[in-house]
Amino acid sequence: LAKTTQPISMDSYEGQEVNITCSHNNIATNDYITWYQQFPSQGPRFIIQGYKTKVTNEVASLFIPADRKSSTLSLPRVSLSDTAVYYCLVRRNTDKLIFGTGTRLQVFP
Amino acid sequence: GAVVSQHPSWVICKSGTSVKIECRSLDFQATTMFWYRQFPKQSLMLMATSNEGSKATYEQGVEKDKFLINHASLTLSTLTVTSAHPEDSSFYICSAIQEDSTDTQYFGPGTRLTVL
Numbered sequence: 001l002a003k004t005t006q007p008i009s010m011d012s013y014e015g016q017e018v019n020i021t022c023s024h025n026n027i028a029t030n031d032y033i034t035w036y037q038q039f040p041s042q043g044p045r046f047i048i049q050g051y052k053t054k055v056t057n058e059v060a061s062l063f064i065p066a067d068r069k070s071s072t073l074s075l076p077r078v079s080l081s082d083t084a085v086y087y088c089l090v091r092r093n094t095d096k097l098i099f100g101t102g103t104r105l106q107v108f109p
Numbered sequence: 110g111a112v113v114s115q116h117p118s119w120v121i122c123k124s125g126t127s128v129k130i131e132c133r134s135l136d137f138q139a140t141t142m143f144w145y146r147q148f149p150k151q152s153l154m155l156m157a158t159s160n161e162g163s164k165a166t167y168e169q170g171v172e173k174d175k176f177l178i179n180h181a182s183l184t185l186s187t188l189t190v191t192s193a194h195p196e197d198s199s200f201y202i203c204s205a206i207q208e209d210s211t212d213t214q215y216f217g218p219g220t221r222l223t224v225l
């Protein structure tokens with residue numbers, strides 16, 4: 001399982017775009033990159049997943065460079081309700097997920 | 110996305126009693142489910158992998174006789190905390206894999222266990 005490294009915390013203001021970068025230098029060929037969001041006392045919520053290049057959904061975008069050794073979660077125009085912990089994980093098919101410390105995003109008014 | 114439920118959402122029990130937590134995949138079948146625990150201000154820690162029709166696989170340091178896992182159907186896995194003690198108080202979260210082209214893992218809302 002590839003280890004991931006991401007900033008422990010980030011601050012932003014409402015309406016700004018937030019980019020959270022995750023390093024996964026040991027990612028393997030069959031690994032996918034998955035991001036989750038977690039609010040206090042709730043289970044993690046799936047945000048987005050990708051293998052290469054760029055993936056976009058109604059919530060976020062995920063940018064993955066050609067070497068796949070890092071990825072960037074982009075949250076457009078954050079609001080106060082986006083204050084949460086964001087986890088970047090690398091997984092292979094139905095393998096178990098090992099959570100790192102995540103990035104604690106605080107959005108200010 | 111796929112929905113995973115847990116029951117109960119919270120439970121308070123006396124020390125020495127056993128508590129069962131259910132995890133259900135509501136709109137998909139899941140051969141594989143996982144159980145995690147999370148202490149305040151910490152990340153999720155994987156406890157075990159629950160496989161339908163076979164024994165669970167426990168992570169190192171997790172007592173299999175204390176945390177009994179049963180995955181009797183493709184939509185239900187249960188975690189029983191036996192002879193619970195105050196140090197078992199935690200937030201227990203399950204997840205299930207929706208086995209399609211993406212094999213995305215979806216999480217339940219969690220169960221808050223408090224042992225008095």
